[in-house]
Amino acid sequence: MNRKYYFLSIAGLAFILQSCKTTNSYNFYLDQKLPETIPELFAPSIVNTDSIEINSVFNSSFTELFFTRIIDGSFIIHHSELIDGNWTVPQPIQMYSDQDANSVAIDPSITQDGNTMYFLGISPEERLKNSKPNIYKSQKIGGKWQLASKVEYPISTEEYAESYPVVVADGSLYFTSDRPDSFGKRDIYRAQYLGDGKFDTPINIGSEVNSEKSERSTYVSPDESFLITANTYTDEKGFAVSFKENNKWQTPIYFDLGEPLVKDWIYFCPYMSPDGKYFFFSKRHSNPPDSGWKGVTKGEVYWVNADVIFNLKRK
DSSP: OOHHHHHHHHHHHHHHHHHHHHHSHHHHTTTOOOOOSSOEESSBTTTBSSSEEEEEEEOTTSSEEEEEEEETTEEEEEEEEEETTEEOOOEEOOOSSOTTSOOEEEEEEEOTTSOEEEEEEEOHHHHHTTOOOEEEEEEEETTEEOOOEEOTTTTSOSSSOEEEEEEOTTSOEEEEEOOTTOSSSSEEEEEOEEETTEEOOOEEOOTTTOOSSOOOSOEEOTTSSEEEEEOOSSSOOSEEEEEEETTEEOOOEEEOOSSOOOTTEEEEEEEEOTTSOEEEEEEEEESSGGGGGGGEEEEEEEEEESHHHHHHHHO
């Protein structure tokens, strides 16, 4: 074999092997063993620790992971990056100028280009006033996430609560709110993205999904073909999935997570991995059970094979 082509072949093989090393499914998920049909704790000692952790999400290219950890009463978004084939140790992202005061940054959702993050936010000043949550955003500039700013009206308001933002492929936002045209305590809305950071008037997505009960904790796929929300449609707790047919959301269908739900734990923060293979969710425990976040004692992130969700559509 010609020496030139021999060395080119060796170089090509090395490149292929390196590519396999950095793009295999395990490495996408922090080198964790992939779950099957029973939920598993996600990334023990990395994401899940003795602290309270919730709502893990990835960017679309699987090069950055985000989750929220509660530290000294503050809800702080952390992230880990895939650099040269290795995931960095999760670090907090500073979203507010006063990083020492109590604040809330939770439920991140990342645009398809990976450069804008939307999240539920309560700044230190707002938390002192016991203000309702709003939608904030942070931009990634020069590889670094910047201090966040509130997304302007008609997304964020002073008189209503806005939470659980989900950004889809065209930049539009889904979120929940207790606005006057809601069917119940809190409904899911969609706001069309107009460009230049602006949004059209949010529209209630309809009574097929929204009801007199409080819809919350929602995930919407980037192509808007399905959404997953907390199950308020049957007696079971957990989650339900709605598929869009003829541009209309269908009544959500409850699905089994693969194990019995644990009594007195709240299941929330549904999320689908960018490759559509794994369903992530969080659960928390409070003592006493009805004390909410004030009494939270544990928060954990789980993942499970997502086939059961899509099998519902095939039936």
